[in-house]
Structures are given as structure tokens and as C-alpha cells.
Amino acid sequence: MPSIRFATLDRIDPATLYRIVRLRIDVFVYEQGIICEPELDGRDLEPTTTLFWSEQDGDVLATLRVLFDGPALHIGRVTTAKHARGHGLAARLLEAVFEAVFEEFAQPIEISAQAYLEKWYERFGFRRTGPDYLEAGIDHVPMRRAGP
Incomplete structure (x- = not known):
């Protein structure tokens, strides 16, 4: 079973970080054709940004990031490798966010969701x-989840 991990950028080993970024580029740039906005937007460098990922045997299968944006947290860059879709990995990542973040912060969480999701x-x-x-x-839709 894939494990769920999370850390700020300064606590992620370079090989894992490479695999996270590679997955995001594979999905957002190559699969979805998003070339009008840079995938590496500088937000990962913020000291409070936390990356969550699912991995198995050194392979990053799914990832997302949590940005600490004022009165609300923001989840973004939610993606799953094509070969790993349909196994609940993104759902497990969201649950990990709720568990980890709500233990420490009582803030609502926002997401700019692709409309079909x-x-x-x-x-x-x-x-x-x-x-x-x-x-x-x-097409996207703004969404919010209330704090605990």
C-alpha cells in the first residue's frame, strides 16, 4: 500500500522533490497542456507551504500542496499519475491534509477546483x-471547506 507523507520544502530529499515536480509537470503541462502559467511559480519556496505526496517503492503516485494564505488555507496542484488513478490516492491525501492541518489550525480550506471535479x-x-x-x-470553480 502506498504511504502518505508531507513536509515543507526544506525537509524533502532532492530525489523525492524531483519526482513530485516531475509528476506535476507530466500532468499539468504534458497531459493537460497548461503552458500559459509556470508550474514552478515560487509558492513551493514559501517556508509554510507543505507538500503532501503518496509514494510506493520510491515512485511518487499523487501529490498536492497546502498554501497558508491568511484566513484560509489553500489546496492546490492536486494530481495523480495516470497509471495510479482510480485507487483513492488523492482522497487519502485530502484526508491526510484534514487530519494534519486541523490538528494545528482551525482555518477553512479553499480550493480552485477543476469544474469537472x-x-x-x-x-x-x-x-x-x-x-x-x-x-x-x-474551467474551474472556487470551493471552500469550513474549519472544524
């Missing part, structure tokens, strides 16, 4: 907070 995120308590919008040429 709105119902999926609703399963985790996220609710739409505004109209659909385009981000990087893909």
Missing part, C-alpha cells in the same frame, strides 16, 4: 463559493 470535492465537505471561471484555459 466539483462533485468529487463535495464528498469532502467543499462547497462552491462563486461562479465558474477560466484558469490556464480550464
Whole structure:
């Protein structure tokens, strides 16, 4: 079974970080064709940004990041390797975020979800907070999950 891990950038070994970034580029740039926004946007370098990932046998299968943006946390860069989809890895990462973050912070969590995933995120308590919008040429919807 894949393990779930999380850490700030300064606590991730370089090989794992490479695999996380490679997965994000494979999915967002090569698979989804997002070339109008840089994948490496500098937010991973912020000292409080926390990366979560699922790995098995040294292979990063899924990842997301949590940004600490003022009164709310923000989940982004949620992705799963094509060969690992359909096994609940992204769901396990979200649950790990809720467990880890809510133990320390009582803040709501926001996400800019790709619109086709709105119902999926609703399963985790996220609710739409505004109209659909385009981000990087893909339909998105703003969503929020209340704090505990």
C-alpha cells in the first residue's frame, strides 16, 4: 500500500522533490497542456507551504500542496499519475491534509477546483463559493471547506 507523507520544502530529499515536480509537470503541462502559467511559480519556496505526496517503492503516485494564505488555507496542484488513478490516492491525501492541518489550525480550506471535479470535492465537505471561471484555459470553480 502506498504511504502518505508531507513536509515543507526544506525537509524533502532532492530525489523525492524531483519526482513530485516531475509528476506535476507530466500532468499539468504534458497531459493537460497548461503552458500559459509556470508550474514552478515560487509558492513551493514559501517556508509554510507543505507538500503532501503518496509514494510506493520510491515512485511518487499523487501529490498536492497546502498554501497558508491568511484566513484560509489553500489546496492546490492536486494530481495523480495516470497509471495510479482510480485507487483513492488523492482522497487519502485530502484526508491526510484534514487530519494534519486541523490538528494545528482551525482555518477553512479553499480550493480552485477543476469544474469537472466539483462533485468529487463535495464528498469532502467543499462547497462552491462563486461562479465558474477560466484558469490556464480550464474551467474551474472556487470551493471552500469550513474549519472544524
